[in-house]
Amino acid sequence: MASTSDDPRNFALREDSGEETSVFSGQIPRQAALKAARRLDPADSEAQASRESFRLREKGTKKLHIYEGWAWHEQAPEDKPDWMPETITQANVSKEGIEHLDEL
Template structure:
C-alpha cells in the first residue's frame, strides 16, 4: 500500500514467519538498505560481502516478500561530517535475490 508521500512500508520477516521492524521506502531496495545498516558491521566491504545475510521484507498490504542478500561494514566518517557524527559509520549494501508470494 502506497502512502500519500509515495513511500511504501516493508516489514522484516524472519524464517519462522514472525515479523518485526518496519522500514519505509519508495522502492523495496531503499527499505532493504535501511535494514542492512542494522546488521553487525564487518571490518571491510569485501569481508562483509563474503558473509552476506539473507533478509526478507514483506510489503505491507500484499503477499509479496522481497528477498535480499545484505551486508554491512564500518567505514570512517567523511571529513565534512557534522559535529554530532561519530568517527566511524556503518555502510550497507544489498543484492536482490527475488520475490516470493505468501500462501497463507
C-alpha cells in the same frame, strides 16, 4: 486519496518463523532493504563483510522481497556534520528475487 509514487511504503522484516519483527520504510524496496542491512553485524571492511539473506514483506501485500545484505564500518567523510560519529555503518544489498505468500 490516491497514493503517489513519492509516498513511502512500509516493509516488514520477516523471520523464517513468519514473525515480522521490524518495519522499514522507503519509496522502493531497495531503500528499505538498505536500512535493514545496516542493522546486520558490521565487519571491519566491505571485503570482510559476510552476506546474510533476509526477506521483506511489503505491508498490505503478499509480496516477499528477498535480499542478500552486508554491512561494514567505514570512516565518516571529512566534511561530516558535527553530530556524525567518526565511524559509520555502511551497507549494500543484492536482490535475490520475489516470492508470493499464499496467506498472511
